[in-house]
Amino acid sequence: MTTSVIAGKYVLGMRDGEQAVLQDHYVYIDGPKIEAVTRDAPAAGQAVIRYEHGLVMPGFVNLHAHCLRGGLFRGIPDDLEMDPWVPTPVYRILLPLTGIAAQKLTRDELHAVTALGMIDLVKGGTTTLLDMWHHGQEMFFDVAKEVGLRTVGAPFIMSASNSRLGADSNPVWDFGNDGMAQLARSIALFKARDEGRDGLAQVAIGPHATDTCLPELLRECRKTADDLGCLLTTHFAQTPQELALLQARYGMSASGYARDTGLLGKNVILAHAGCATDPDLKVLAETGTHVVNCAFGFAREGQNFPYARFANAGVNTGIGTDSHGMDLLGELRVTGLLSKQYFHKAHTGTARELMRAATLAGADALGRPDLGRVQPGAKADLLVFDLFKPHLQPVWDPLKNLVWKGHAGDIALVMVHGETVMRDGKFLKMDEGAVMRKAAGAAKKIWDIGVERGILPAGC
């Protein structure tokens, strides 16, 4: 039974298995699912949510974020001095602040900071989020329910402890963590909280990275993911130091180590992979391993991990915002520009490719043919962009207008699982102002301690 109908000037629907811009179509919704995408107008009396200049499209699938950090670190790591590939601010500022937050935030404050990150994501167009966080922050799923966001939660599992910068400015750590105990917690979490495809919450196995997890832990993670039938996601090939360490410790390339420890395959999503060599990418493509490109975050540090390099190698490549900002259109624009710069070609990193990466490719990486598409049977996870704006009119190509000229403020409506969670700029599920005030208070508390301990400068 039709529960709602959305109409727009354009619908980014499907034709012959690929995305296509359809004109003057109606999207019929039945509960959590799309019932039909058609030119046939509804019967008299059926209410229609109509945006005369609207583009109806699938919600964005954000394949890699740490939403808790978005608010907590807002404005802190940007523009800081660092040598190439030496993430000094991470070790000197962000990790110490993360430690303080883990000790000092009350449950209410953690709730507010998490909610802020998720509201930011929803208002930036994310309807499905794959997020990595620390065990102890399981309220992630409760907050996501309140916010109305579809999530896959992947708590970190790692062998490394006491991470710091060594004398040569390379990261060093001890292997003092009981990764197997963390894996056991993830298994328990999967059994308690995973709702499968018909719910809003899923659990994935999330070993932290190739260098911070010992090989036997990675192999056990892979075995567990296969046994549970769930995803495995990890950070991969982020720096030359990581590759050098794998070579020195195990005598293996990044993809060789991934093959040896079970980090390849259709149920694996590798975050970043920016330092993977061309032969590494060939292995990822051949094994159906997915990559998530978070180009903006690395561009901020002076590095270019161009989306098109992975996509051109035949790797299914999705998009993530990581921790710096949650506006997917902003992420897509930077992603496209970096690809054009890298290849010196204007026709790479196109609006169509990027929209596909942030919807269809992301859904495919999650093994979810019911997401990332506006077609009958898919979940009703939808965005409507209002194109009747001076910076978006007139419209020759709605996708080009949006990716190259649009921003999160152009999103008129966000629907997840058939429920409207934002309409005409207003977030409907929580008191956004109260969340912002509480989260800002929580962040200030952590920043004040950071200043006291000399981690942050006094004021900006």
Ligand SMILES: [Zn+2]
């Ligand atoms: Zn990450």
